[in-house]
Amino acid sequence: MPTIARLLTYLPTADAAHPLAEALLDARLIACANIGAQVTSLYTWEGTREETPEVQLWLKTRRGLAPEVMAMIERLHPYDCPLVALDEITVNAAYADWVNAQTR
Numbered sequence: 840m841p842t843i844a845r846l847l848t849y850l851p852t853a854d855a856a857h858p859l860a861e862a863l864l865d866a867r868l869i870a871c872a873n874i875g876a877q878v879t880s881l882y883t884w885e886g887t888r889e890e891t892p893e894v895q896l897w898l899k900t901r902r903g904l905a906p907e908v909m910a911m912i913e914r915l916h917p918y919d920c921p922l923v924a925l926d927e928i929t930v931n932a933a934y935a936d937w938v939n940a941q942t943r
Contacts, residue, residue, distance in 0.1 A: 840929045840930070840931070840932070841929070841930060841931075841932055841935035842902065842927045842928060842929050842930065842935070843899055843900065843901060843902065843927070843928060843930055843934075843935055843938050844899070844900050844901065844902045844904070844905040844908075844925060844926075844927060844928075845897065845898070845899055845925070845926055845927070845928050846897070846898040846899075846900070846905065846908055846909065846912070846923060846924065846925050847895060847896070847897055847898075847922070847923075847924040848895075848896050848898075848912055848916065848921055848922055848923050848924070849878075849880065849893040849894065849895055849896070849921070849922055850893060850894055850896055850916070850917065850918075851891070851892070851893060851894075851917065852892075852894060853874050853894050855894075855917055856872075856874045856894055856896045857874070858915075859896065859912065859915050859916065860872035860874065860896060860898070862911065862915055863898060863908060863911060863912075866911065866943075867941070867942050867943040868900060868904050868907055868908045868911060868942065868943070869898045869899060869900045869904075869908060869941075869942065870899050870900060870901075870937065870938040870940075870941035870942050871898070871899045871938070871941075872896060872897070872898050872899075873895075873896070873897040873898075874894055874895070874896055875894055875895035875896070875897065876894070876895075877892050877893070877894055878892070878893055878894070878895065879891070879892060879893075880892075880893045899938055900938065900942055901938055901939055901942050902927060904942055904943075905925055909923050909925065
């Protein structure tokens with residue numbers, strides 16, 4: 840079965856996620872972006888406990904483009920230290936073909 844790369848990052852709002860997703864789509868670095876429901880994130884930042892709303896941004900691309908996608912996320916992301924997670928998922932052949940056709 841074929842595989843593709845799936846990336847995850849979090850952004851403060853859906854409005855913040857849209858321009859990042861659109862830039863990646865316009866560059867043909869991703870085939871698809873899913874902006875998820877709001878979650879609450881708990882963490883410590885610069886010595887202060889934080890609790891903030893965030894949205895998930897899931898991105899699908901071909902495996903070979905993942906490093907470029909990660910670099911663009913880091914460059915355009917509004918956070919100083921964003922999470923950019925990457926995994927490889929097995930997908931059906933038709934979906935993998937579509938991802939390959941949509942990306943450069």
